[in-house]
Amino acid sequence: MSQQYEHVRVAVIGSGFGGLGAAVRLRREGITDFVVLERAESVGGTWRDNSYPGCACDVPSHLYSFSFAPNPDWPRTFSGQEHIRAYLEHVTDTFGIRPHIRFGHDVLTMRWNTDELHWEIETSRGAFTADVVVSATGPLSDPKMPEIPGLDGFPGKVFHSARWDHDYDLRGKRVAMIGTGASAIQIVPSIQPLVAKLTLFQRTPPWVMPRMDRAISAGERWLHRRLPLTGTARRGLLWGIRELQVSAFTKRPDQLGLIESLAKANMAKSIKDPALRAKLTPSYRIGCKRILLSGDYYPALARPNVDVVASGLAEVRGSTVVSAGGDEAEVDAIVFGTGFHVTDLPIADRVVGADGITLAEAWKDGMESLRGATAAGFPNWMTIIGPNTGLGNSSMILMIESQLNYMADYLRQLDVLGGRVALAARPSAVHAWNRRVQDRMKRTVWNTGGCTSWYLDASGRNTTLWPGTTGEFRRQTRTVDLAEYEVIRAPRVRDAAADAGSTGAVAAAVGEEGA
Numbered sequence: 001m002s003q004q005y006e007h008v009r010v011a012v013i014g015s016g017f018g019g020l021g022a023a024v025r026l027r028r029e030g031i032t033d034f035v036v037l038e039r040a041e042s043v044g045g046t047w048r049d050n051s052y053p054g055c056a057c058d059v060p061s062h063l064y065s066f067s068f069a070p071n072p073d074w075p076r077t078f079s080g081q082e083h084i085r086a087y088l089e090h091v092t093d094t095f096g097i098r099p100h101i102r103f104g105h106d107v108l109t110m111r112w113n114t115d116e117l118h119w120e121i122e123t124s125r126g127a128f129t130a131d132v133v134v135s136a137t138g139p140l141s142d143p144k145m146p147e148i149p150g151l152d153g154f155p156g157k158v159f160h161s162a163r164w165d166h167d168y169d170l171r172g173k174r175v176a177m178i179g180t181g182a183s184a185i186q187i188v189p190s191i192q193p194l195v196a197k198l199t200l201f202q203r204t205p206p207w208v209m210p211r212m213d214r215a216i217s218a219g220e221r222w223l224h225r226r227l228p229l230t231g232t233a234r235r236g237l238l239w240g241i242r243e244l245q246v247s248a249f250t251k252r253p254d255q256l257g258l259i260e261s262l263a264k265a266n267m268a269k270s271i272k273d274p275a276l277r278a279k280l281t282p283s284y285r286i287g288c289k290r291i292l293l294s295g296d297y298y299p300a301l302a303r304p305n306v307d308v309v310a311s312g313l314a315e316v317r318g319s320t321v322v323s324a325g326g327d328e329a330e331v332d333a334i335v336f337g338t339g340f341h342v343t344d345l346p347i348a349d350r351v352v353g354a355d356g357i358t359l360a361e362a363w364k365d366g367m368e369s370l371r372g373a374t375a376a377g378f379p380n381w382m383t384i385i386g387p388n389t390g391l392g393n394s395s396m397i398l399m400i401e402s403q404l405n406y407m408a409d410y411l412r413q414l415d416v417l418g419g420r421v422a423l424a425a426r427p428s429a430v431h432a433w434n435r436r437v438q439d440r441m442k443r444t445v446w447n448t449g450g451c452t453s454w455y456l457d458a459s460g461r462n463t464t465l466w467p468g469t470t471g472e473f474r475r476q477t478r479t480v481d482l483a484e485y486e487v488i489r490a491p492r493v494r495d496a497a498a499d500a501g502s503t504g505a506v507a508a509a510v511g512e513e514g515a
């Protein structure tokens with residue numbers, strides 16, 4: 001082995017909510033022998049990379065934050081990107097995480113070494129070995145750019161919403177916005193007043209409900225600072241309301257008709273032109289795609305400098321953008337709000353497991369994991385926000401914190417087993433978990449609502465969302481059930497056990513393997 005490896009007990013990949021949460025939890029569990037490998041030069045993940053005009057959370061801030069780090073000073077009910085980013089910087093310092101972070105470390109490969117029972121991790125700036133990898137690279141961190149014929153020859157400016165070019169002045173420009181997802185509906189009203197002309201390419205219209213955004217008053221903030229219980233109660237209320245909504249999404253999509261009426265009324269308030277209203281009215285059940293929240297999207301679309309083209313971008317000819325329906329517009333800039341690689345996670349190509357295949361190969365028929373965390377063939381490797389842990393209507397931080405409980409118990413179990421040991425998810429347990437998840441998925445609005453969405457993979461399977469409440473997920477991930485894992489010992493230890501006639505701790509561990 002010519003390369004110098006630095007050994008750690010745990011390598012966390014990524015420093016967004018997931019990676020930082022994992023780091024805080026590790027320290028709270030008394031584990032300090034860990035690094036956080038981050039390809040960028042600062043923390044924040046989503047909230048560092050998405051700095052487009054109007055970027056904000058669409059789950060109220062008091063719920064979209066860590067339960068262990070309440071922030072009484074959120075300025076708005078739905079705070080903006082810069083405040084969420086500052087919050088994550090603050091968490092990093094408050095919990096002493098910064099010394100663990102290695103910025104500028106792009107993880108290139110992670111390879112399981114079966115003899116040594118550890119991961120060999122190559123990064124752009126050095127190599128590590130780790131007993132356990134916690135991958136928190138984010139489901140929405142690698143922007144997706146569609147392949148559009150002629151785009152290379154476009155003479156103007158092109159960028160993705162997650163890589164906003166702040167040096168480019170949009171004032172007075174003719175801009176094509178591609179996509180009408182969660183980012184686009186925040187961008188459109190923010191740039192509409194600045195640009196000469198905005199042409200919005202809409203493949204499928206979203207359902208949009210009003211966003212009850214307002215400044216949080218000084219009095220409320222004072223109260224949350226003085227009486228932290230009031231902040232906890234506020235969070236609890238926000239959480240409870242969303243838990244009550246879940247069954248309509250997962251079991252009784254027919255109940256969502258009433259919400260559709262409210263969304264239609266919301267649109268009618270701002271869009272008076274019947275032709276435009278027809279273009280903007282979805283033909284699928286509300287909730288099938290993420291319900292978007294905005295108070296200024298429809299009013300912006302009604303402005304005279306905005307054109308809505310009811311089909312996707314098909315081609316670029318010089319400086320002319322051409323839709324699939326044949327509409328044309330000459331533009332100076334194209335902004336892609338086309339989402340992320342969600343069901344084809346780039347990190348999956350970089351992980352090589354016990355059988356010598358990558359996670360991407362293991363997942364070629366769709367992502368599958370045990371309790372959203374571990375995958376068959378990839379011992380001691382777990383992911384935060386893994387398959388089927390996403391939410392349609394509530395805060396991802398709730399799911400992240402449940403996964404951190406699972407991570408903490410996983411590490412405890414390794415300690416209890418003692419020695420050089422790894423846990424490998426049993427394929428039967430992984431399949432059983434996924435069968436249950438997919439069975440429940442059949443009734444959900446995401447699968448039955450008549451839309452295609454980024455929740456579904458290329459074969460139409462929903463491998464991203466959790467078909468239950470966040471409370472249920474919390475219960476399902478409170479502890480690691482060792483019966484779902486094979487306990488693996490290093491060969492040297494196994495040989496010693498054989499020589500000694502399988503006694504003591506080794507025998508106990510071998511006994512566990514049959515559990």
Ligand SMILES: Cc1cc2nc3c(=O)[nH]c(=O)nc-3n(C[C@H](O)[C@H](O)[C@H](O)COP(=O)(O)OP(=O)(O)OC[C@H]3O[C@@H](n4cnc5c(N)ncnc54)[C@H](O)[C@@H]3O)c2cc1C
Pocket residue numbers: 013014015016017018019037038039040043044045046047050055056057058059064105106107108136137138139140141183347384385394395396397
């Ligand atoms: C615009 C936008 C708005 C959103 N709003 C909400 C919301 O309101 N409510 C909600 O619940 N969720 C929202 N989300 C989802 C959001 O992504 C999650 O809530 C959460 O921030 C994800 O955290 P994470 O740590 O898992 O991933 P990320 O925040 O994406 O962090 C992943 C980190 O991993 C790093 N990384 C990736 N690959 C490598 C590598 N190979 N080597 C080293 N480092 C690597 C990245 O640089 C990044 O820092 C939003 C997402 C977007 C894009």
